[in-house]
Amino acid sequence: MTRHPAADVDQTGAAPYVPDTDDLVALARAANGCEGCPLFADATRAVFGEGAPDAPLVLVGEQPGDQEDLQGHPFVGPAGRVLWACLEEAGVPRDAVFVTNAVKHFKHETRGKRRIHQRPTADEIDACHPWLAAELAVLDPSVVVALGATAVRGLLGRPLPIAANRGTPIGLGDRMVVVTYHPSAVLRGEERAAAIRSALVEDLRAAHQLLAE
Numbered sequence: 001m002t003r004h005p006a007a008d009v010d011q012t013g014a015a016p017y018v019p020d021t022d023d024l025v026a027l028a029r030a031a032n033g034c035e036g037c038p039l040f041a042d043a044t045r046a047v048f049g050e051g052a053p054d055a056p057l058v059l060v061g062e063q064p065g066d067q068e069d070l071q072g073h074p075f076v077g078p079a080g081r082v083l084w085a086c087l088e089e090a091g092v093p094r095d096a097v098f099v100t101n102a103v104k105h106f107k108h109e110t111r112g113k114r115r116i117h118q119r120p121t122a123d124e125i126d127a128c129h130p131w132l133a134a135e136l137a138v139l140d141p142s143v144v145v146a147l148g149a150t151a152v153r154g155l156l157g158r159p160l161p162i163a164a165n166r167g168t169p170i171g172l173g174d175r176m177v178v179v180t181y182h183p184s185a186v187l188r189g190e191e192r193a194a195a196i197r198s199a200l201v202e203d204l205r206a207a208h209q210l211l212a213e
Contacts, residue, residue: 003175049100
């Protein structure tokens with residue numbers, strides 16, 4: 001795929017690139033051709049969601065990180081290790097979840113040999129929303145977990161404070177959204193890391209229990 005300087009990209013959003021299909025593999029393949037916002041220009045690839053196609057629980061994070069961008073799989077870096085450990089502690093089996101991100105390309109700046117994570121803007125989150133919407137339309141989960149502020153914006157179209165809204169189900173059409181912390185918040189939390197991790201486990205457990213109601 002030819003790369004263009006970000007300033008030359010027509011920021012139309014992802015909608016023109018999303019095929020009309022219920023095949024997740026076809027969606028993932030098409031996402032690698034998306035040029036709907038400038039983020040594709042500096043990323044290695046688009047990183048689409050993974051997991052059981054009939055998973056009743058979908059976890060939505062922010063964006064792929066450095067390792068996700070390099071390996072092409074979601075939640076394989078440090079934050080992913082936190083997430084999988086928290087899911088295990090919460091009693092949520094891996095085959096019950098599908099993991100994805102609100103933004104499919106890694107946004108970063110280069111400092112020396114390091115690529116430093118940068119938070120997506122509201123415009124970038126909105127531009128990528130058609131990919132998330134297409135995933136959810138195919139998966140049709142009954143419960144979605146929004147991991148952090150970017151996921152909240154991507155799912156609900158508006159910001160919500162995490163601490164004030166975490167754990168309480170929010171109706172979104174025929175499904176419920178549970179807001180909680182992104183696992184990277186555990187890594188950044190320093191003296192609050194244990195409390196944030198405990199809250200994340202609690203919210204993941206609550207989201208899984210909603211499936212039985």
